[in-house]
Amino acid sequence: MASRLPLRVYYDLLSQPCRAVLIFLKCTGIPHVEKPVALRKGEQTSAEFTKLNPMQKVPVIVDNGFVLTESVAILKYLATKYDVPQFWYPADLHKRAKVDEYMAWQHANVRFHAAKVFILEVLMPHMSGQPVNKDKLDKALAELSITLDKLECMYLKNQPFLCGEEITLGDILAICELMQPLGANRDILKDRPKLVAWKDRVKTFVGKPFDEVHSFVFNLRDKAKL
Amino acid sequence: MALQYYGDLNSQPCRSVYIFLKKNNIPFEFKEVRLFMGEQYSEQFQKLNPLRKVPVIKDGDFVLSESVSILKYLAGKYQTPDHWYPGDLQRRARVNEYLDWQHSGLRPQASRVFLLKGMVPFISGSPGPSAGAMEAVEELTQSVEKFHQKFLQDKPYVAGADISLADLVAIVELMQPLGGGHDPLDGSAPLTAWRERVKKAIGRELFDEVHGPVLNTQQSLESISQKQPELLDAMKKMLFKGGK
Numbered sequence: 001m002a003s004r005l006p007l008r009v010y011y012d013l014l015s016q017p018c019r020a021v022l023i024f025l026k027c028t029g030i031p032h033v034e035k036p037v038a039l040r041k042g043e044q045t046s047a048e049f050t051k052l053n054p055m056q057k058v059p060v061i062v063d064n065g066f067v068l069t070e071s072v073a074i075l076k077y078l079a080t081k082y083d084v085p086q087f088w089y090p091a092d093l094h095k096r097a098k099v100d101e102y103m104a105w106q107h108a109n110v111r112f113h114a115a116k117v118f119i120l121e122v123l124m125p126h127m128s129g130q131p132v133n134k135d136k137l138d139k140a141l142a143e144l145s146i147t148l149d150k151l152e153c154m155y156l157k158n159q160p161f162l163c164g165e166e167i168t169l170g171d172i173l174a175i176c177e178l179m180q181p182l183g184a185n186r187d188i189l190k191d192r193p194k195l196v197a198w199k200d201r202v203k204t205f206v207g208k209p210f211d212e213v214h215s216f217v218f219n220l221r222d223k224a225k226l
Numbered sequence: 227m228a229l230q231y232y233g234d235l236n237s238q239p240c241r242s243v244y245i246f247l248k249k250n251n252i253p254f255e256f257k258e259v260r261l262f263m264g265e266q267y268s269e270q271f272q273k274l275n276p277l278r279k280v281p282v283i284k285d286g287d288f289v290l291s292e293s294v295s296i297l298k299y300l301a302g303k304y305q306t307p308d309h310w311y312p313g314d315l316q317r318r319a320r321v322n323e324y325l326d327w328q329h330s331g332l333r334p335q336a337s338r339v340f341l342l343k344g345m346v347p348f349i350s351g352s353p354g355p356s357a358g359a360m361e362a363v364e365e366l367t368q369s370v371e372k373f374h375q376k377f378l379q380d381k382p383y384v385a386g387a388d389i390s391l392a393d394l395v396a397i398v399e400l401m402q403p404l405g406g407g408h409d410p411l412d413g414s415a416p417l418t419a420w421r422e423r424v425k426k427a428i429g430r431e432l433f434d435e436v437h438g439p440v441l442n443t444q445q446s447l448e449s450i451s452q453k454q455p456e457l458l459d460a461m462k463k464m465l466f467k468g469g470k
Contacts, residue, residue, distance in 0.1 A: 055376055066316055073322035081315055093302050094288055100295030105277075107329030154276050 007032040010052070010060040012039045013216035016115065017071030018059040019176040024075055024169070026209035028084040072103045075169045087166040098163045102155055102170035106177070110151060113144040114177045114188070121184040122220065144181075144188060152194055160201060171202050176213075183220035229254040230284040232274065234261045235439045236405075236446070238333070239293030240281045241398040246297055246391075248432055250306045254283075262450055264460060294325050297391050309388035320385050324377050324392035328399065332373060335366040336399045336410065340443075341465070344406025348447045349462050363408060370400070370410050374417060382423060389427040397424045405443035 009025065009032050011018035025032050037043045037058050044056040053060045053069055060069050063081075068074055079089035090096050120137045124130070151174070155162045162170045178199070181188050189195045203210050211218075231247060231254045233240035247254050259265045259280050266278045275282045275291050282291045285303075290296055301311040312318045342359040350356070373396065377384050384392035400421070403410050411417040425433045439446065451458050 055372065066319075068319050068323060070323045070326040072326040073319055076322055077315065077319040080318075093299065096302075097288075097290050097295050097299040100298055101290060101292045103326075104292040104294040104329065107326070108334070112330070150277055 005062075005064050007064075008035055008062040009033070010035045010037050010049070010062075011058050012037050013213060014039055015058055016111065016176040016180050017173070019179075019213045020169075020173045021059045021061070021071050021074055021078075022213050023172050023176070023206055023209050024078060024088070026213070027172075027206055028078075028082065028088070030078060030082045030084070072107075072169075072173070075103075075173070079169060087168065089169050095164060099168045099170050102163055102168075103173060105155075106170075106173060109147050110174055110177045113140065113147045114180050116140045117144055117186070117188070118180040118183055121181070121186065122224075148188065148192060148195065152192065156194060156198055161198070167202060167205050171198075172206070175199060175202050175210075179214055179217055183217050183224070185221045185224040227286065230257055231255065231281065232257045232259050232271070232283070233281040234259055235436055236261055236443070237280055238337070238398040238402050239395075241401075241436050241440075242391075242394045243281045243283070243293050243296050243300075245394060245398070245428055245432060245436055246300060246306075246310070248436075249428060250300070250304060250310075252300060252304050262446060262461070263454075263457060294329075294391075294395065297395070301391070309385075309390055310394075311391050312385065317385055321390045321392045324384050325395060327377070328395060332369045332396065333399050335362070335369040336402050338362045339366050339403040339408055339410070340406045340440075342406070343403065343408055344443050345447070345461075346465065348444065348451075349458060349465060366403065366408075366410050370414075370417070374414070378417070378420060380416070382420070389424060393420075393424050394428070397421065397428075401437050402440060405440040 007025075007030065009021060011022060011034065013019060013022075013036075022034075024030075037049060039058070043049060044053075044058060050056055052062070052067060055069065057069060059071055059074060060067065061074050061078075062068075063077075068077060076089060078084070089099060117137070117140050120140055121132055125132050151162075155170075159165065161167050162174055178189060178195075189199060229247075229252065231243065233244060233256070235241055235244065244256075246252075259271055261280070265271065266280060272278055274284065274289060277291065279291060281293055281296060282289060283296050283299075290299055298311060300306070311321060339359070339362045342356050342362050346356040347353050377392070377396075381387075383389050384396065400410055411421055447458075
């Protein structure tokens with residue numbers, strides 16, 4: 001239809017769920033228009049963006065007038081609507097349920113704990129000018145470590161990917177969360193060979209979009225190294 | 227063999243799955259895992275779910291955790307009425323949008339109020355408001371406000387004219403703080419109206435049956451303290467292990 005507008009995606013590369021949506025769009029070649037929203041400049045609080053999303057959060061997509069928030073809902077919508085390879089979000093009921101299982105669990109587990117480490121080590125010191133609260137950081141790192149144990153024993157197990165034999169939406173969500181602490185030059189996977197092997201597998205499969213989308217995190221890491 | 231459902235009605239996500247099973251007449255075997263008794267730590271249950279959480283379903287050899295994914299699986303397998311999890315892409319996305327937001331947007335805040343007002347005063351032995359209870363209530367109030375402004379708005383249900391998984395998952399969370407004597411919808415006519423609407427759509431009898439345990443939290447804790455005081459000690463250790 002001539003009046004059809006291309007999909008718009010509002011994002012900031014600083015945000016893990018935004019990166020997952022962008023990686024998916026780039027890997028699958030779904031045509032889209034990228035609309036950056038600079039969180040560090042507070043652009044999510046602008047009158048225009050607030051009208052679009054009163055929660056003032058990213059990512060948001062607008063698909064020919066249909067506005068949707070929440071990265072997990074967005075990924076499912078895109079995987080269902082567009083003609084993408086089946087493995088991302090399989091139609092088979094059992095396989096799909098396993099992907100849903102990971103995507104539900106991760107909100108309060110991988111996302112919560114990995115984000116906390118990044119917030120304590122990078123965001124808060126940057127915003128407040130105060131040094132890192134070491135006690136809180138140690139506690140957050142311990143909790144993240146427990147979560148990674150759970151990720152290995154409950155999800156990855158001896159499979160190539162988190163939800164089975166093939167890559168799924170769950171893997172790209174997870175990898176974006178686990179890349180975040182790298183912004184402080186902290187590699188949380190380095191002593192976990194199974195997760196490192198999984199990460200390499202996902203990176204290889206995703207290809208160029210992986211590094212493109214993580215450029216912001218790499219820049220933060222390089223600054224932290226100085 | 228019928229579906230096996232492992233759960234405890236004191237737990238919000240267990241209630242949404244239980245209601246969905248009963249409302250849709252899905253045959254199942256209820257295998258109670260009593261959380262206050264620590265039954266989730268049994269060797270047998272750990273084999274089923276290494277994360278030791280409920281609810282879990284076992285459908286033949288297929289084991290699944292995470293209430294949100296269980297609900298979607300059941301809706302798909304048993305071909306339940308469309309309104310629960312609509313086939314239409316945009317309506318389904320609306321339901322998913324809520325189900326995803328609530329993990330961090332409402333569930334933790336409602337759980338925290340229940341913990342600080344319903345469990346901690348009893349377990350710690352010092353009645354009256356515990357530290358952090360006021361802030362927890364304030365955060366829950368803000369979450370409820372977001373639920374209203376963004377998700378429910380002025381529609382009868384989250385997805386529009388009919389009840390869906392979104393309302394079911396929301397209502398069980400919003401009932402939990404009542405176990406601590408706090409009604410998160412108090413003072414909001416539109417939200418209490420929504421709650422009544424959801425109760426009616428589910429069926430009052432089923433709704434009340436399922437919420438009996440959480441509304442009787444204080445009595446459950448009393449009974450445990452009398453009959454099995456060592457369990458209270460275990461709960462105390464668990465609740466306070468995080469330290470100040």
